[in-house]
Amino acid sequence: MTSTTAGGDARLEALRWTHRYSGKVRDLYESSAHPGRLLVIASDRVSAFDHVLAPAIPGKGAMLTQLSLWWFHRLGEPTHLAAAHPSNGEHLPEDIAAKAMIVHELDMFPIECVVRGYLVGSGWAEYRASQSVCGIRLPAGLNEGDKLPEPIFTPAFKASLGEHDENITFERMIELVGASDAQLLREMSLRIFTTASAVAESRGVILADTKFEFGRDPRSGTVVLADEVLTSDSSRYWDASVYAAGGPGRLESFDKQIVRDWLAANWDKTGTPPELPADIVARTADRYRELLERFAAEP
Known part of the structure; x- marks a missing residue:
């Protein structure tokens, strides 16, 4: 076999x-x-x-x-x-x-280049504690899921396998990769996010946040986009019509959130996780498939 x-x-x-x-x-x-x-x-x-x-x-x-x-x-x-x-x-x-x-094969930067267009996830948790995200001050009075005045670049340091990535400030990123590369990665990330957001909008989808990875091509010295890009695993997408209608389901994303929610309700995070039920697996696959079909379909 x-x-x-x-x-x-x-x-x-x-x-x-x-x-x-x-x-x-x-x-x-x-x-x-x-x-x-x-x-x-x-x-x-x-x-x-x-x-x-x-x-x-x-x-x-x-x-x-x-x-x-x-x-x-x-x-x-x-x-x-x-x-x-x-x-x-x-x-x-x-x-x-x-x-x-x-x-x-590239010389990869040890940075997760995260761009957020909406206040959600770890950004929302940090905002509630400090009214800032990765050192960036945000306006008072924002609620979970609100659109930010403009997209923000919030880098993270890539941890070793099995450990959590660490959210860092842009100043810390400069210390890690140098000012020139830090500025270039921020500029590229925000530009790609803006382009992708417009494409998503044309397909009835909101790109709430995403993470990019970059590396330097040793043959040319050029910094290039690498790893996966704008997938369900690296990005948070919402259905624009559901978001606009409001309600508790407006922040449901096209990813494995169904798996996370089920696991959080059925496992205490000790020992071996339970096996996923067939309906959770099927519904998760459907969410991945729906997002791909929205983008792959000709406008």
Whole structure:
């Protein structure tokens, strides 16, 4: 039987792709036949509260990859993509090609470049405590889910695997990566967020917040957009019509929030998480699929 665990896939090893690393969701491969390139595979695994859960969400990896590719080809920004589609000339098995990207290996910045257009999540919690988010003062009287006067850049330092990322100020970011790169990453993040927000709006979707990752291409020195981009796992999207109507469901997002909510109600965060019920898995897959279909459909 072919291995499809996070530790590697025998079919890829036969094609000279060697497993390098697995995170909670992605698997990374390298090959001596493709120097300077990496094969990034988005698995169907789903995580919450720092645990990988069972079962996986069917089709999730392919949907995340398709959405990333859709955005990469429309943003007009330099990216890490090394091929228009990984199956082109690479002879990858069809099921793997659907959830894979072949990318240039980069010198990655240790920063999650978070942009927030609305006050929600950890930003809302921080605002309630200090009326600021990552050192940025905000107007008084804002409520959860309110649109901010303008998008704000709130970086986070990428923690080691198994640890939480740390929200930091822009001044701390300068200390970590230098003033020039910090300013460039902030500028690129806000520009991409503005572009993506307009695209989302045209499809009846609100982009509430997102995180970008960037790296420097060692061949050219250019800073490029990397990792996944504007997916359900890296972004918070809301249905614009539901948001406008108000009510308790206006902040329901097109992501794994269904999983988080169920787990929070059925697990005390000790020991092994319980297995996800079939209806929770199906509803989560539907939310991922609906968002992809909204963007992939021609306007």
